[in-house]
Amino acid sequence: MSQSPVVFNFHEDALALQKTTDNKTRLRLANKFREHIEIVHTTEYEAFLKDTFHVFLDVLRQTSVQFVMEMNRKFATYCLKY
Numbered sequence: 001m002s003q004s005p006v007v008f009n010f011h012e013d014a015l016a017l018q019k020t021t022d023n024k025t026r027l028r029l030a031n032k033f034r035e036h037i038e039i040v041h042t043t044e045y046e047a048f049l050k051d052t053f054h055v056f057l058d059v060l061r062q063t064s065v066q067f068v069m070e071m072n073r074k075f076a077t078y079c080l081k082y
Contacts, residue, residue, distance in 0.1 A: 018058065
């Protein structure tokens with residue numbers, strides 16, 4: 001029995017991303033966009049950009065950058081390797 005493919009509604013997900021302040025929800029939605037990025041090879045790409053680009057910019061502008069100790073350690077290890 002084959003399952004029907006999951007439909008990705010980038011317009012609705014862009015609105016949800018714009019409205020939420022919950023980081024777990026933001027991460028889940030961002031991952032959903034990443035998983036469906038093949039839209040760039042379709043005729044829907046222009047609509048995708050119109051609906052989502054400003055949302056991503058807003059999220060980036062509103063989100064403060066945070067460094068965690070583990071990330072610092074990974075970065076230091078990376079630098080030491082090269």
